[in-house]
Amino acid sequence: MKIRSVAVLGAGAVGAYIIWGVSKCKDIKLGVIAEGERAERLTRNGCMINQETYHPEVWTPEEAKGVDLIIVALKYGALPGALDSLRRSVGEHTTVMSLMNGIDSEELIAAEIGASHVLPSLIKIASHKEGTGYCFNPETTIGIIFGELEAPYYSARVRAIEELFENAGMRYRITEDIEAEIWSKFRLNVSNNLPQAVLGAGVGCYQDSVHMRAISTGLRRELEAVAEAKGIDLSKADTSSNHGSAVPPTARYSTLQDLDAGRHTEIDMFSGALMRMGQELGIPTPYNEYTYHMIKALEEKNDGKFDYTGQSSETTCAK
Incomplete structure (x- = not known):
């Protein structure tokens, strides 16, 4: 061939x-x-x-x-x-x-x-x-x-x-071990791609902020729990595939690039997919649920949903 x-x-x-x-x-x-x-x-x-x-x-x-x-x-x-x-x-x-x-x-x-x-x-x-x-x-x-x-x-x-x-x-x-490798990249995307998209900062934020590392860790642990329940052995890919291509601290991964450009993101295939699998398996995914809704709200912001200029000056009450 x-x-x-x-x-x-x-x-x-x-x-x-x-x-x-x-x-x-x-x-x-x-x-x-x-x-x-x-x-x-x-x-x-x-x-x-x-x-x-x-x-x-x-x-x-x-x-x-x-x-x-x-x-x-x-x-x-x-x-x-x-x-x-x-x-x-x-x-x-x-x-x-x-x-x-x-x-x-x-x-x-x-x-x-x-x-x-x-x-x-x-x-x-x-x-x-x-x-x-x-x-x-x-x-x-x-x-x-x-x-x-x-x-x-x-x-x-x-x-x-x-x-x-x-x-x-x-x-x-x-x-x-291609299945483990695909899930390993999925883990990278969920834990490294998404938090910086919410923050709107380069990937150096993971080195410089304990708070960003905590969010990344929470997302990763939820994914690993789902993977284990599905019989995916991520350890098979850990030695060869637990990192992405080398980038400077200013780098902005794909989800943040999409938000920067005013495009809709791939959040449905990241946290959205994990939420669905978590529900099917009875595994809580609170970090992913928050991240999913936050990025969806940022998409709505890009779409102009929260542009209130020119609207009535009528006030609303906080609830």
Whole structure:
């Protein structure tokens, strides 16, 4: 098996890393799956990555049909609307890797296209938007972690993807404990991504504030309790995957980047998912419940819900 064609679904912060790497492989056909106005914009403007413009091909799902590898790099809220495009793109021998945050994107994708197409994976990259493009440091990027759920772990498709990433100069690691690795990244996102989003400060806040460390610890412990109840052994990933890509103290992770830009966040796939699982398992998740509602309120603030200028001067009473 050899990867000869790659399609990217989602050309944002994560998709940019794939385009940056695979574009260097002259024997690989690379395209971005898009339709309508988004396809027109990508065709016209390309993708700005690390201050350089890339022009991957832009394919409709029908044009992408049967590619060897599809990499899904969408925001969580965009996945439901993209499942039809994904289904129309997958051929009999297509492998699909989801580099989305959270722990259920592979389950949602498998329900649409069949679990046999899905190779579980994750990415650790500190990518951020600058102007109309995305920037990341290739040297500090941990990269893509992937693997089969069961033996044979070094399967033909794993070997083929390893060869692709090696030729592309991309960081990667193959694991026999991919489920634990995905949950380990989920733990990082919940405990490190969310508290700073509420505070609105760079990640240095975790070093400089005992209060921020206490919030992070509370969120993490709730997640670990849910993981243990679900039979996820996070210790299998602790030695290899308990940290993210190196960043300066000013760094702002994805949830805070979304709030800064006035976008809705992925809080539903972080604390929202943990709350649902906690309720099903009878595990209290007060830190996650507070964080969920706080970030939802910040989204409402960005939406203008609390802009009372120009409204009646009639007073209200505190309750």
